[in-house]
Amino acid sequence: MPIRLKNARILMYSHDTFGLGHLRRCRAIAHALVEAFSGLQVLIVSGAQIAGAFDYRARVDFVKIPSVIKLRDGEYTSMAKHMDLSETLRMRRAILLDTARSFRPDIFIVDKEPLGLKGEAEETLAWLKAEGHTRLVLGLRDIMDSPQLLAAEWERRGNLPKIAQYYDDIWVYGPRAFHDPLAGLPVPPEVRARMSFVGFLKRRVRARTGLPQAPARPPYVLVTSGGGGDGAEMTRDAINAWRLAPDLPHGVIVLGPYMPAEERAALTRLARGLPVEIIDFVPKMEELMAGAVGVVCMGGYNTWCEVLSFDKPALIIPRRVPREEQLLRATRAAELGLAMMLQPEEAADTPRLVAAIRALPGLPPPSASGRAPELDGLANIAQIVGDWLKPDRGEPLMRRAG
Missing domain, CATH: 3.40.50.2000 (Glycogen Phosphorylase B;)
Incomplete structure (x- = not known):
């Protein structure tokens, strides 16, 4: 049975400039959380062009911000031909901040980009930090990039000091034994102390009820x-x-x-x-x-x-x-x-x-x-969230080591 949380709210941010990975990861986490906790609401802010093509469980919704795409040379451009990138980024930044102010989340989860696309999430992070009512979480996939490329990119953006400044917790969506996404970077001890290796995110097929079966295929x-x-x-x-x-x-x-x-x-x-x-x-x-x-x-x-x-x-x-x-x-x-x-x-x-x-x-x-990693990430995230939002459950806050 799901645990009842009264009017708890989680806001997720997925910058989504290339591919479907960020939105699909946020959606998997959101669905697992509303299954685990009745009364919980999750709102995903996404720049994915096709965010509306996916189905969302009850109490999971999304806000679509103007889409930006990443070009093959690593640069960005607005999807709207009549709008330049700077104008698109201003709109995205304003929508994210206004959403946070009106939604007033208990937890804010940022996927992969610590400050958002070209820093667009920093104003929201700063406002939520100053308000003092929201747990700020950075979610990192198991592997970000090679250490030399990631170190150069994060140094250029000043990410590590900003992570130390804003974030209460860092979730790594994989086990430590598989890979450390920040290996080779000069990570301050206070940032390392906030990292939890929650594990890979298990996927499953939802049972079809009252719907026609998919056509049979050969193997x-x-x-x-x-x-x-x-x-x-x-x-x-x-x-x-x-x-x-x-x-x-x-x-x-x-x-x-x-x-x-x-x-x-x-x-x-x-x-x-x-x-x-x-x-x-x-x-x-x-x-x-x-x-x-x-x-x-x-x-x-x-x-x-x-x-x-x-x-x-x-x-x-x-x-x-x-x-x-x-x-x-x-x-x-x-x-x-x-x-x-x-x-x-x-x-x-x-x-x-x-x-x-x-x-x-x-x-x-x-x-x-015999070496397949455990797929316990969604269960571990649910336990952490439950401990934060309902601390009287009597279970210690879990910090995954691997």
Whole structure:
């Protein structure tokens, strides 16, 4: 039974300039919390273009701020052609601050970017800190980037002093034994003391009640590049594998909503006549993941959590620019025997990729390695939140060590 919390409120901020990872992570946390606590309200402020394409549980809602996209060279631009970036950022900053002032959250959770996109969340952090009624939490994925790239970026933005100034707690959405996202950075002891490694976020399929069942498919390999904005190369390599070897298991290929239209059209043409199903976007990726006999992916955070949650043999083909996050995650997964990895140039060798896809359904799942990390992040977050919002439960505030 959920624990009753009277009128508790959590505000989440997800800057969302590239892909779906930030919003999907916030949404998973929000849904777990409203399941655990009746009376709790969660509001997500998101810049994702397609925030409204997902379903949200009762007592979870979102505020859409104007979208900004990250270009391949690392720069940003406004999605609204008639509005320059500075004007868009002013609007986003104002909406976030006004939302915090009117919603008055008990907890404010910021995803990944300590100060928000180009510092847009700092005014909100400063106001909430001065008010003194809100617990301020920074949520970091298991791997942010290579230490040298992250250190340079955070030094340029002054992130570590600002984290010490504003945040009460830092949640790492992974176990310490898998990776430390701030390894190699000069993290002050007072910041380290606020870090909790809560664990990976387990995903599950919600039971369908009164809804038509999804159409039956033959045993299939799922190919997904997440949001798809930088997934055309991997997807093309995968389609070429089926072109060379049409006797491979049936393929279900999800292009992703952010794949450019011309690339989407070219890949759809390339796959014509092959034993593959091309899907533009699915809001419930968990259902496709659960039914797959194997997964080919790029190794983004949410996809990796789904691979572990549904215990699927996986082949990871990570991107290496502009961040090395996926490369580091894939390398670590391969070291632990949790997944196979091919570098992008190796996956471009079509016979080699054919062999890897053909082997996927027969490979042992991650759990068979004996080294699969626990997926207790959502439960641990719920316990921490319950301790903060209802301290008379008599349980100590949990600080995860690994």
